[in-house]
Amino acid sequence: MSAQPAIADGAQTISRVAARPLAPDVQQDQVFGKSLEELEFYGRYEWCLDPHLTAADTIDQLRRELEFLAGLPPGWQAAEVTTNVFLLSCALLHVLEEAVRGPTLKVPRRLSSRPLARRASRLAEVITGPAAGRRAAAVAHWADRLRSALHAFLCARMFGRDRDGDGGLQGLASVLSAELPDGIGGRRIGVPSPYRRLDLTPQDSIALGRRFIVQFPDRAQPVLLIGLRTSGSYFAPLVHALLESEGYVAVSQVTIQPEKGPGRRERQALQSCARRGFLGVILDDSPHSGDTVLRALDFAKEAGFIRERLRALLPLHLGSTSGLGALHAALVIPLLPAEWHKSKLLKPDLIEARLAEYYGARGFDRVRVQASRGADAANAELKRRFSGHRGSRLKRVFEVRLEIGGKAAESRLVLVKSVGCGWLGYHAFLLGHRLAERVPPMLGLREGMLYSEWVGPLAPENADGRAQWPDRAATYVADRVRRLPLAPLSAGRTRLDRHENALKLLARALSRAHGAPLADVLARPGVERMLAGLPCPCPTLIDGRMDLTEWVAGPRHPLKIDYEHHGLGKGEANVVDPAYDLASLIMYLELSADEEKELVRRYEQLSGDVSVHERLFLNKIAAGLWAMHSAWDGLLRPTAAPELQSIEHGRFMAGWSFLTIEAARFCGRRCRPGTGAWSSPLVLLDVDGVIDRRIFGFPCTTQAGIDAISLLHEHGLPVAMNTARSASEVKAYCDAYSLAGGVAEHGTYLWDAIGRRERILPDPDEMRQLAALRNELSGLPGVFLDARHRCSIRAFTYVGKPTGLRASLLQSSLMFNPAAVCQAPLPELMVEQWIARLGLDRLAVHNTTMDTTVTIGGHDKGTGLAALRDWVVGPDAETIAVGDSAPDLQMFRHATRSFAPSHLDCQREARLLGCRVAARPYQRGLLEIARMITQTGQSRSDEANRHQAARPSGDDLFLGLLREADRPNGMQFARLLLDPRSFKALVA
Numbered sequence: 001m002s003a004q005p006a007i008a009d010g011a012q013t014i015s016r017v018a019a020r021p022l023a024p025d026v027q028q029d030q031v032f033g034k035s036l037e038e039l040e041f042y043g044r045y046e047w048c049l050d051p052h053l054t055a056a057d058t059i060d061q062l063r064r065e066l067e068f069l070a071g072l073p074p075g076w077q078a079a080e081v082t083t084n085v086f087l088l089s090c091a092l093l094h095v096l097e098e099a100v101r102g103p104t105l106k107v108p109r110r111l112s113s114r115p116l117a118r119r120a121s122r123l124a125e126v127i128t129g130p131a132a133g134r135r136a137a138a139v140a141h142w143a144d145r146l147r148s149a150l151h152a153f154l155c156a157r158m159f160g161r162d163r164d165g166d167g168g169l170q171g172l173a174s175v176l177s178a179e180l181p182d183g184i185g186g187r188r189i190g191v192p193s194p195y196r197r198l199d200l201t202p203q204d205s206i207a208l209g210r211r212f213i214v215q216f217p218d219r220a221q222p223v224l225l226i227g228l229r230t231s232g233s234y235f236a237p238l239v240h241a242l243l244e245s246e247g248y249v250a251v252s253q254v255t256i257q258p259e260k261g262p263g264r265r266e267r268q269a270l271q272s273c274a275r276r277g278f279l280g281v282i283l284d285d286s287p288h289s290g291d292t293v294l295r296a297l298d299f300a301k302e303a304g305f306i307r308e309r310l311r312a313l314l315p316l317h318l319g320s321t322s323g324l325g326a327l328h329a330a331l332v333i334p335l336l337p338a339e340w341h342k343s344k345l346l347k348p349d350l351i352e353a354r355l356a357e358y359y360g361a362r363g364f365d366r367v368r369v370q371a372s373r374g375a376d377a378a379n380a381e382l383k384r385r386f387s388g389h390r391g392s393r394l395k396r397v398f399e400v401r402l403e404i405g406g407k408a409a410e411s412r413l414v415l416v417k418s419v420g421c422g423w424l425g426y427h428a429f430l431l432g433h434r435l436a437e438r439v440p441p442m443l444g445l446r447e448g449m450l451y452s453e454w455v456g457p458l459a460p461e462n463a464d465g466r467a468q469w470p471d472r473a474a475t476y477v478a479d480r481v482r483r484l485p486l487a488p489l490s491a492g493r494t495r496l497d498r499h500e501n502a503l504k505l506l507a508r509a510l511s512r513a514h515g516a517p518l519a520d521v522l523a524r525p526g527v528e529r530m531l532a533g534l535p536c537p538c539p540t541l542i543d544g545r546m547d548l549t550e551w552v553a554g555p556r557h558p559l560k561i562d563y564e565h566h567g568l569g570k571g572e573a574n575v576v577d578p579a580y581d582l583a584s585l586i587m588y589l590e591l592s593a594d595e596e597k598e599l600v601r602r603y604e605q606l607s608g609d610v611s612v613h614e615r616l617f618l619n620k621i622a623a624g625l626w627a628m629h630s631a632w633d634g635l636l637r638p639t640a641a642p643e644l645q646s647i648e649h650g651r652f653m654a655g656w657s658f659l660t661i662e663a664a665r666f667c668g669r670r671c672r673p674g675t676g677a678w679s680s681p682l683v684l685l686d687v688d689g690v691i692d693r694r695i696f697g698f699p700c701t702t703q704a705g706i707d708a709i710s711l712l713h714e715h716g717l718p719v720a721m722n723t724a725r726s727a728s729e730v731k732a733y734c735d736a737y738s739l740a741g742g743v744a745e746h747g748t749y750l751w752d753a754i755g756r757r758e759r760i761l762p763d764p765d766e767m768r769q770l771a772a773l774r775n776e777l778s779g780l781p782g783v784f785l786d787a788r789h790r791c792s793i794r795a796f797t798y799v800g801k802p803t804g805l806r807a808s809l810l811q812s813s814l815m816f817n818p819a820a821v822c823q824a825p826l827p828e829l830m831v832e833q834w835i836a837r838l839g840l841d842r843l844a845v846h847n848t849t850m851d852t853t854v855t856i857g858g859h860d861k862g863t864g865l866a867a868l869r870d871w872v873v874g875p876d877a878e879t880i881a882v883g884d885s886a887p888d889l890q891m892f893r894h895a896t897r898s899f900a901p902s903h904l905d906c907q908r909e910a911r912l913l914g915c916r917v918a919a920r921p922y923q924r925g926l927l928e929i930a931r932m933i934t935q936t937g938q939s940r941s942d943e944a945n946r947h948q949a950a951r952p953s954g955d956d957l958f959l960g961l962l963r964e965a966d967r968p969n970g971m972q973f974a975r976l977l978l979d980p981r982s983f984k985a986l987v988a
Contacts, residue, residue, distance in 0.1 A: 036731050036944060038444050040427070041077055044068075046427040050486050050539050051196065051568055055095045055957065056185035059176050060288025061423075062088040066176075066187030076446065083159050083422035086202060087234070089150045089172065092190040094233035096143035097255050100136050100186055101263040138181045140265065146251075149175045154241035158206070161245050165199055186495055190230040191570040194285040195421035199394045199446065200315055201504060202421070203341040205283075208313040209242040209331050212281065215311075216803060222250035224713040228296055229257045230570075241315070252278070258292045258306050262299050274304030279311065286317035290327040297331075307331075310427065315340065327733040342394050342418050345449055358443040358451060364402040364409065369872035372399035375415055376455055384643045393565070394418040395980050397454050409944040413454035414443070419564060421448045427541070428564040434483040439563045440552065452640040455552045455559055469589055472557055473546070477581045478606035484541040486576055493532040495525075502573035502580070503531050503627055506622045509696045513961035531956050534618070538609050539576040542567050546584035551646065556885050578607070579615040587658040592666075592742045602880065618954040620662045621879055624698070627655030632822070635798045642781060649784050649798075657788065661732045663700040664692075664957065672710040678718050678740055681878035683933065684865055684891065684924070687723040687733070689884040690901065695965045703963040705923035715934045720868060722861050722881070722891055724786035724853065728757070741872065746855045746887070747864025750793035752872055761867060762791055764857045769840040773854060775836055783826060786851075792855035795831070796823040800950050805839040825852040862890030883930055899932065924966055 001691060047053075047061060065084050072078040116213035128510035153168030155161040155676035164170065223243060236253040243251045254269040256262050262270060273280070293312050300310055312327070315335040336341060344350075348369040357365045378397035395417040402409045419428035425448045432442030432452065443451040474664075498502050507527045514523040525941055544566030551558045568574050586596050604610050630752045634648030685691055691709070692699035701709075712719050721730055721742030728745040734753035742753045750759040762770070770793060777795050779784050786794040799822065824849040831854065836844050844857045861883075869879050881888070881895035886906045892913045900910055903921035911917065916932065918925040 005052050005385070011389070023860065038446075039433070042426050042429045042445065045423055046430065047428045048423045049137040049430060049484065049568075051090070051191045051427075052188050052497065052574070054185060055092055055180060055187050055189065058092045058095075058189055059180070062092065063176055067175050067402045069167075070169055072768065077115035080110055080422060085153065085157075085172070085200060086150075086238075087192075087422045087424065089153070090234040091192075091695065092238060093150065094144055094190050094230055094255075095184065095187050096139055096146065097229060097233060098190075098257065099139045099181075099187065100143060100256055100265060101260060102136060102802035104260045104263075122559060127725065130600060135181065135183070136265070139184065141176075142178065142181055142184075145178070146172075146176045150237055151241055151244075154237060156243055158238075159203070159241060159245035164946065189422070189831055190233075191499065192230050192234050192285075193570045194231050194234065194315070195256075196424045196569045197571065198286055198315075198317055198418070199340060199342045199418045200285065201341045201420065201447075202238055204315055204335060205238040205376075207339065207341070208235075208283075208315065208333065208335050209239040211335065212239070212311070212313060213243070215333060219247045220249055222273070222276060222278045223248060224253070224270075224278040224280050225251065225253040226270075226280055226282045226296060226300060227253065227255040228282065228292060229255050229812075230663055231285040232256070232283050235285075235313075239281075239283060242702050247444075250278075256296060256299060258295045261295075267303060270300060270303035270305070274300075277309075279309050280305045282310070283311040284312070284314060286315050286341070287298065287327070293327055297339070320981055321953065327892050340394075342448065345447060346394070346416060346425055348398070351414075351416060353445060354449075354451065355400055355422070355443070359400075359402055366403040366405055366406070368401040368403070369398050370401050370411075372411075375399040378413060378415075378456075379720055383639065392560060406868045415440070415452050415454045417450050419445070419450045419453070424569075425450075427568075430795055431484065431541070431564045433480060434844060435476075435560075435563060437562055437943040438479055440554075440561060441561050450564075455554055470585075470591065471602050473589070474582075474599050475606060476560055476601050477543070477578055477585070478609075480542060481540045481578050481607040481609060482582070485542060486539040489536055489539055489576075494529050496528045496532050499570075501571070501576050502575050502622045502626045504528070505625050506618070507531055508700075509621070509625055510958075510961055512696055513965040515695075515965065515967075531618075534615070534954055535611070535660050536577045536615070538578060538607070540578045542578055542581045544568075544573050544574060544575070545579070546581055547651065573622075575619070575622065577615060577619060578603075578609065579612050579619040582612065582621055583616060583620040584627075586620065587623055587654055590654075615954055616664055617662070618958065621659060621696075621958075624655040624659035627658070628652050631655070635822075636800055653786065658849070659698040660700075660729065660737070663696075663698065664733050664736040664954075667701050667706050667962070668733075670706050670959070671737055674711040674713050674738035674740060675716050676738075676754060678872045679716075679751075680876075681717065681720045681880050681896070682740075682869060682873055682896070683717050683880045684722040684743070684868075684882070685892075686861075686883040686888055687721055687725055689903065689922065690926055691721075691733075691737075691880055691923075701962070702923040702965040703959070704927040704966045706925065706962070708927040711927070711934055711936065713738065715936075717933070722747075722868075722883075722888075724887070725791050726786065726794075730765050741868065743868050745789055745792040746853070747861050747867070747890075748856055749872060750864070750868050754872075759867075759871060760791055761864070763861060764854045766842045767791070769838075770840050770854070770856065772838055773835060773840055773843060776838065777831075787872060791856070795826055795849050795854070796851040797826060798822050799824045804987075823850045825850065828852065842933055860890040862892075862894040865891050865894045880933060882926065899929040902931070930945075 034407055047057075053061070062085065063628055065081050065088065067080065069081040069085060072081060139912065143900050149168070152163065152171050156163070156166075156168040158694055161170070168186050192348055193402065194204075202568050225236045225239055227233055232255045234254060240251050251271060252269070254266055254273075257394065258268055270280075282300070284293055284296070293314070295306075297310060297312075300308070307385075310331060311689075312801075313335075314332055314334050314818050316337060338950035344912055352367055352369050359367050365900075380393055382397065398414050398416065413439075419425040419751060426736070428450045429442070429445040432439060432445075432450070436442070440455050441453040443453065445451070496507070506978070507524055508520075508893065510522040511520040511527045543560065543563060545562065550560060550562050552561055560965050566572055569577075573580070582599065584597065589595075591599060600613055600616070603702050604612060604948055628651075631648040631652040634644050635652060674933050680861075688699065690707055691701050693698075693702075695702065709719065718740040718971065719737075720740050721733060723730065723742065723744060725733075725744060727744045727749045730742040730749070731753070734742060735740060740754055741750070743750055748761050752758070752798055760767070770791070772786065774793055777793065778785055782797050788794075828845055831845050835845065837853075842857055844855050846853055846855075847964050865879060866875075867879065869877050878896045879894070879896045881891045882900065883891055883898070884901055884904050886909075888900070889906065892910060892915050898910070898913065898915040900907075900915050900917050901921050902918055904910055904915075904917055907917055916929075918932075920926040920928050
């Protein structure tokens with residue numbers, strides 16, 4: 001759901017931005033206290049709200065920047081436009097370099113460096129034929145001309161070597177006047193991480209180049225700059241211009257996409273320079289693990305470079321200074337975080353000078369930065385909540401003393417925050433202007449640093465009341481829809497753009513409905529086509545993260561921070577449907593069904609987006625998956641502070657719980673309602689493996705599961721759950737599926753959904769022992785608890801994904817459950833030792849593949865079944881149990897009759913207890929069991945659920961996948977093999 005940027009004439013854009021009306025509660029100085037000079041300058045750049053330009057759009061903007069620069073006097077505006085010309089030229093160059101490289105086979109990352117995979121990729125290049133080679137030659141010629149013109153521009157503008165006397169403008173303009181090769185104009189540019197989210201500037205690339213000069217001062221030494229795309233397409237031209245300006249006689253450059261490896265032309269350039277004795281210099285942005293640079297070193301060595309003639313120029317981010325991994329320190333020429341240009345911009349004297357300009361416009365004649373406890377506390381809070389990982393931006397709070405006529409007037413706290421470089425950061429100014437009453441007061445933007453007034457943190461429960469949050473949040477989302485529109489999506493879209501990360505993650509999850517190894521990979525292009533075709537009537541620059549930690553207290557109402565950070569950009573979700581923000585709000589605010597309805601109603605009223613409820617469910621799934629995905633970095637980083645890990649753990653669990661409950665609600669709405677009364681016989685169903693399985697990486701039933709529950713309801717049978725899941729999940733499932741009640745947490749908790757009452761079975765001493773162990777475990781580093789469990793403990797740790805050949809193959813086919821592989825049990829012996837040390841004689845421990853569960857001895861699914869039966873029906877009532885694993889054997893012992901799907905892992909023991917095993921597994925087995933219980937064949941409810949009134953297309957897509965999940969794997973795989981479009985998944 002990406003959008004093309006709205007390209008507008010510069011003068012029209014300025015007038016439109018300046019004339020945008022203020023909300024009634026906005027003070028005039030909140031918006032126009034900044035200099036009119038900035039307002040007019042940044043007003044030219046409305047197009048930058050969407051950074052994912054096409055190549056044709058990039059050329060249009062580059063022409064405008066060249067014309068603008070030609071008429072500008074020296075000053076900060078000219079410096080900004082020079083930076084923009086550099087950024088846009090490199091963006092276009094990157095598109096051309098990618099087109100020259102062309103497509104290749106997509107193989108798992110850990111396999112791509114192996115000789116067999118490389119030979120397969122080269123064979124794919126040969127198969128593409130001479131026609132592809134001719135197209136590549138035309139594109140390469142265009143790229144060479146652009147590279148040469150950009151080189152002349154950089155030498156003239158940044159290093160004072162103006163050979164033509166026009167600052168290099170005419171050469172670039174001449175190249176841009178030529179027609180692009182066919183098929184290039186519609187390609188999207190790559191948004192460079194260094195200049196969008198990693199706080200780097202062109203000055204830092206130059207600083208790295210100067211460090212290289214110090215270590216290798218011999219100007220006669222030939223140098224090959226090996227840029228790793230995307231970043232290398234920006235770094236290599238700058239360092240090339242620097243070295244040539246400093247007198248190096250032979251400098252060449254080539255860029256490589258590390259995931260694809262070098263193409264034919266790139267290999268030839270590497271081999272030629274290796275033979276001629278060049279020094280290979282790898283250029284990349286701040287490394288995360290060092291793996292990418294290691295791959296580049298392998299490519300260079302394969303081309304003939306020896307280790308002693310290879311170096312890497314790398315800026316080290318504060319969150320990845322230990323991210324060199326296996327890279328030898330002697331190979332790396334680093335730029336440390338304190339040496340970055342933006343770090344130097346935070347010096348107090350520079351801050352004073354900038355703020356004097358902003359506050360001078362408000363009538364203050366002197367500004368002084370002073371030390372204060374308030375600033376120290378604010379910076380400590382920023383460090384705790386937002387710092388320490390590679391994506392965190394540079395930010396600092398200063399206390400400033402404002403004076404009028406030499407006398408102190410007041411003191412204020414000011415937040416200075418990095419928001420991007422050149423045009424890649426201007427969106428922050430435009431958003432701060434247009435959302436003035438919803439975000440902290442903005443002062444201005446200069447050199448990629450946003451200045452705004454600091455407002456203290458606020459938790460929702462400390463606001464004027466939780467009931468007001470849906471209204472305030474809906475107002476914020478609706479304001480973005482009205483004030484930050486993007487161009488409409490192209491009609492008839494049949495594919496997702498590569499930057500649409502959240503939707504691609506959603507497609508990867510949904511394609512798992514096809515089940516069999518590799519079938520989900522082949523199914524992914526079809527799922528992406530369906531997602532691309534979904535409607536989005538009001539494309540918007542959304543916020544992208546509505547976490548409660550993102551709100552602060554304002555004088556009238558809560559204000560949103562990081563309002564410019566997470567919407568669009570490299571590594572962000574890149575969704576443009578405001579339904580995604582609403583879904584995130586529902587997730588993080590944990591809204592009830594009634595509160596959700598009020599939120600959506602209020603949003604529709606304010607925005608005019610009356611179809612948002614039809615698009616909400618799939619956006620909920622996307623938001624939940626993205627929350628889990630984005631929590632990974634903080635959870636797995638060894639140096640992460642415990643407070644930050646706790647925040648990321650909360651985000652991960654919020655996503656997991658949200659996905660689980662929303663999937664149950666979606667499926668439950670398609671079931672027949674329950675009886676609404678307890679009676680005999682009582683049917684008790686296990687959840688994991690019976691009602692649900694992790695089809696999409698999170699628990700969900702299938703169409704067969706919906707039909708089974710509907711069939712039991714249709715015949716008037718009260719249905720209850722009997723599960724290890726938490727009490728809160730049992731309540732939610734009962735509401736979703738219209739169940740009568742359930743047993744939770746290994747037989748320790750009972751819920752009567754009909755009477756809305758609960759019963760905790762352990763006695764007070766047992767609960768005290770459980771609390772004592774919970775307190776001990778919660779204080780252990782690296783140990784995480786599922787806070788939803790009340791009468792048991794679910795503990796685990798987070799681990800990285802397995803490595804090796806087999807793991808790579810499994811990951812590529814997504815037969816991996818991404819949640820299952822990131823959680824692992826604690827050492828069972830360790831937990832038992834804690835229990836013994838504390839004298840907790842009533843507790844029992846057992847491990848699963850995902851976690852360590854601590855229960856209370858004497859309670860299990862069997863005792864829970866008996867307790868629920870006696871409580872709600874009576875001891876003589878008939879009970880029917882359905883389970884699929886060893887813990888369910890206790891339930892079978894207490895039940896009158898018992899059943900199991902065919903995947904039961906203890907069939908021999910179950911049959912000895914009289915259990916009847918179905919012929920089919922999972923939900924198809926449950927449907928078979930429901931027909932046995934009700935003694936019916938094909939049920940009316942089966943057909944009714946397949947032929948209901950038309951639903952929104954997103955819901956239809958999900959329902960179709962639920963039906964697909966019930967198909968035998970062989971049938972799905974065969975059908976996909978016969979569809980030639982499926983093989984697009986194998987091409988990168």
